[in-house]
Amino acid sequence: MYHVIRCSGRKGYQRKKYRQDVLFGHSGPAERYKYDSVIMSEPDSSPTTLAPKTNRGELTRQKILDAAEREIGQKGFAEASVSAITAEAAVAQGTFYLYFRNKEDVLRELVLRMGRRLRRHLTLAIADANSRLEAERAGLLAFLEFARANPNLYRVVEESQFVDPSVYHRYYDDFARNYRSALIAAEGTGEIRPGNAEIRAWALMGLAVMLGHRYGIWDTSVPLKPIADAAFDMIAVGLERRDER
Amino acid sequence: MYHVIRCSGRKGYQRKKYRQDVLFGHSGPAERYKYDSVIMSEPDSSPTTLAPKTNRGELTRQKILDAAEREIGQKGFAEASVSAITAEAAVAQGTFYLYFRNKEDVLRELVLRMGRRLRRHLTLAIADANSRLEAERAGLLAFLEFARANPNLYRVVEESQFVDPSVYHRYYDDFARNYRSALIAAEGTGEIRPGNAEIRAWALMGLAVMLGHRYGIWDTSVPLKPIADAAFDMIAVGLERRDER
DNA sequence: TATCAACATGACACTTGATTCATGTATCAT
DNA sequence: ATGATACATGAATCAAGTGTCATGTTGATA
Numbered sequence: 001m002y003h004v005i006r007c008s009g010r011k012g013y014q015r016k017k018y019r020q021d022v023l024f025g026h027s028g029p030a031e032r033y034k035y036d037s038v039i040m041s042e043p044d045s046s047p048t049t050l051a052p053k054t055n056r057g058e059l060t061r062q063k064i065l066d067a068a069e070r071e072i073g074q075k076g077f078a079e080a081s082v083s084a085i086t087a088e089a090a091v092a093q094g095t096f097y098l099y100f101r102n103k104e105d106v107l108r109e110l111v112l113r114m115g116r117r118l119r120r121h122l123t124l125a126i127a128d129a130n131s132r133l134e135a136e137r138a139g140l141l142a143f144l145e146f147a148r149a150n151p152n153l154y155r156v157v158e159e160s161q162f163v164d165p166s167v168y169h170r171y172y173d174d175f176a177r178n179y180r181s182a183l184i185a186a187e188g189t190g191e192i193r194p195g196n197a198e199i200r201a202w203a204l205m206g207l208a209v210m211l212g213h214r215y216g217i218w219d220t221s222v223p224l225k226p227i228a229d230a231a232f233d234m235i236a237v238g239l240e241r242r243d244e245r
Numbered sequence: 246m247y248h249v250i251r252c253s254g255r256k257g258y259q260r261k262k263y264r265q266d267v268l269f270g271h272s273g274p275a276e277r278y279k280y281d282s283v284i285m286s287e288p289d290s291s292p293t294t295l296a297p298k299t300n301r302g303e304l305t306r307q308k309i310l311d312a313a314e315r316e317i318g319q320k321g322f323a324e325a326s327v328s329a330i331t332a333e334a335a336v337a338q339g340t341f342y343l344y345f346r347n348k349e350d351v352l353r354e355l356v357l358r359m360g361r362r363l364r365r366h367l368t369l370a371i372a373d374a375n376s377r378l379e380a381e382r383a384g385l386l387a388f389l390e391f392a393r394a395n396p397n398l399y400r401v402v403e404e405s406q407f408v409d410p411s412v413y414h415r416y417y418d419d420f421a422r423n424y425r426s427a428l429i430a431a432e433g434t435g436e437i438r439p440g441n442a443e444i445r446a447w448a449l450m451g452l453a454v455m456l457g458h459r460y461g462i463w464d465t466s467v468p469l470k471p472i473a474d475a476a477f478d479m480i481a482v483g484l485e486r487r488d489e490r
Numbered sequence: 491t492a493t494c495a496a497c498a499t500g501a502c503a504c505t506t507g508a509t510t511c512a513t514g515t516a517t518c519a520t
Numbered sequence: 521a522t523g524a525t526a527c528a529t530g531a532a533t534c535a536a537g538t539g540t541c542a543t544g545t546t547g548a549t550a
Contacts, residue, residue, distance in 0.1 A: 076407045077323075077407070078322075078323050078407070132484075133484065133485060136484070155407075158406065158407075159407055161403065162321045162322070162323070162400075162403075162404055162407070169463065172459075190486060191486065192484040192485065192486055193482065193483075193484060193485065193486050193487070195475060195478055195479060195484075196471075196475035196478075199456070199472055199475040199476055199479075200475070200476075200479055200484070202455055202456055202459050202460075203452045203455065203456055203476045203479060204452075205455055206451045206452045206453070206454055206455020206456060206458075207448045207449075207451045207452045207455075208451070209451055209455060210447055210448065210450055210451020210452075210454060210455075211444070211447055211448060211451060213451075214417075214447050215447075218414065226441075227444055230440060230441035230444040230445070231444055231445075231448045233440055233441075234440060234444075234445055234448060234480070234483070235479070235483060235484055236483050236484055236485045237438065237483040237485055238438075238479070238480060238481050238482040238483030238485075239377075239378065239381070239437040239438060239440075239445070239480055239481055240378060240437065240438065240481045240482055240483075241435060241436065241437060241438050242438065
């Protein structure tokens with residue numbers, strides 16, 4: 001014996017404001033939702049009630065994530081609606097909220113995904129470089145190739161800057177930290193000239209990001225190898241004319 | 246003798262979709278709204294009916310633009326509402342639509358404003374450099390200073406990428422073109438090593454943009470001179486260790 | 491001081507789309 | 521089978537703004 005009334009008494013419906021201060025107004029602990037742990041590691045350990053507990057659930061979650069990557073990557077965060085994402089994923093709207101608290105949440109997750117995939121890609125590409133400079137050249141090329149192959153993820157990361165600056169910063173900070181260490185190590189072995197590794201790391205990232213945008217996303221026709229080589233040449237040798245002698 | 250009826254018969258209300266294909270669905274000529282002409286020049290010559298025709302109008306327009314710069318710069322495009330902008334500008338909501346067709350329009354205008362101001366700033370900063378490399382160093386520092394002094398405009402430009410990719414591209418393309426010319430000229434005089442000027446230009450812009458974000462916007466406390474110097478050192482001399490003798 | 495563009499106002503009609511929730515369906519251990 | 525738990529559904533709700541328009545107000549010009 002049950003009631004046939006559907007969706008009548010609402011209750012505390014209250015739209016959350018996107019971004020800024022009171023990001024997730026109510027739940028205190030949710031604030032730390034897996035950031036500190038997962039960003040550098042592989043497996044997903046979610047402390048909230050949102051993580052799927054079965055294989056079926058994980059599959060659905062991935063379907064939604066994939067759909068979101070395409071939708072947000074192509075239309076942008078604002079234009080990509082949850083309904084479009086769920087339609088694309090072939091699940092009901094409500095299913096979305098089984099795995100994500102809101103649209104921001106998927107975006108955050110996608111930034112992490114990008115971080116993991118890119119890191120893996122770069123690690124492989126650099127694996128058999130014999131020097132830092134060689135790694136630099138290979139890494140740059142690999143980055144450009146990754147950008148061209150994953151324009152959606154690429155855009156998602158850039159857009160995260162405006163949706164949740166903190167993930168965006170964390171994303172770059174992570175890469176910067178690693179980069180910096182690598183440069184310092186290379187200084188130590190005398191492979192490169194001593195210099196400010198921190199600033200060099202950010203400068204090199206910026207260089208890669210812009211070229212990735214310009215030649216990976218924007219202009220997808222030109223071959224990437226010459227681009228990487230030309231940029232590498234500047235990085236390695238500098239603009240200054242070397243005196244003949 | 247007039248009627249007291251207010252706002253009754255609506256009519257063809259029809260929300261426009263932001264961005265993409267049918268950017269401004271109805272009016273054909275509006276499509277070309279001043280892009281080709283104004284982007285590089287100073288004065289505002291607007292072919293539509295939106296341009297103010299009196300001094301009073303121009304003043305109001307500027308008030309709105311200033312308010313929009315702050316609102317969009319701080320809250321981001323999505324969060325910045327037209328009503329908040331007009332409130333900040335101390336004008337009525339309807340006044341907004343006297344000068345701009347929609348929120349996108351102001352953003353576009355702000356990107357142009359950024360372009361003009363930055364160009365002027367850089368031109369002045371570079372004015373008395375005696376070589377391309379000196380100009381490079383001075384320009385980089387000036388850029389970082391500009392970014393730190395104009396965080397709102399800086400963010401607006403970055404966000405334009407997702408609101409109207411074409412203005413964003415035009416913005417960078419303009420700078421790239423100039424930059425490229427300067428590099429080619431410097432090659433000609435033997436001030437710098439020959440190389441791919443196009444790619445160098447984009448690489449250098451990317452480097453500046455990232456450092457501007459990192460040390461101009463994100464971390465506003467560190468002094469900028471050392472940053473510019475360190476980055477310049479890498480640009481000029483390169484990472485490669487120079488063999489002694 | 492009459493006239494008329496240009497400028498300004500602000501209430502509100504109208505959409506959009508995020509989020510919730512009452513209800514259903516798989517799946518699996520016992 | 522039974523029950524429990526996880527997963528899934530999608531119609532309904534409702535806050536948030538955008539863009540419009542009927543009506544005032546300014547101020548320059550004749």
